[in-house]
Amino acid sequence: MPGGLPVAMTSAKAALTALGKSLAEEFGPRGVRVNTVSPGLVRTSVYQNPDGQVSRWAAAAGMGLAEFVQQMVTAQNVTTGRMAEPKKWRP
Incomplete structure (x- = not known):
């Protein structure tokens, strides 16, 4: 979502998405479901x-x-x- 919005906000949202994906890849095979919530x-x-x-x-x-x-x-x-x-x- 970059493009003029605050760096901290856009970076945090991107990091949360990446963290969720990484956790899902690591723990998904063990039956753990990972969800993230990012405010709109x-x-x-x-x-x-x-x-x-x-x-x-x-x-x-x-x-x-x-x-x-x-x-x-x-x-x-x-x-x-x-x-x-x-x-x-x-x-």
Whole structure:
């Protein structure tokens, strides 16, 4: 998913996928099933920053940021029809 999104986010998602595949290859023959969960679209500053990469993509597509983000939700077939909302963790 590279292409202007934060390096830490795209690298972590790629690493999680690779880890899951490696574990499945190693332990699958022993009957162990491996699943990974990688969050999809979460309403963070990445998707709300009017000066950010997603905003630039929206402008290039001739759309406003909100419209473009909603189109991303639709294109990715998000079941709820909206982005997930972040919640700060509190111990």
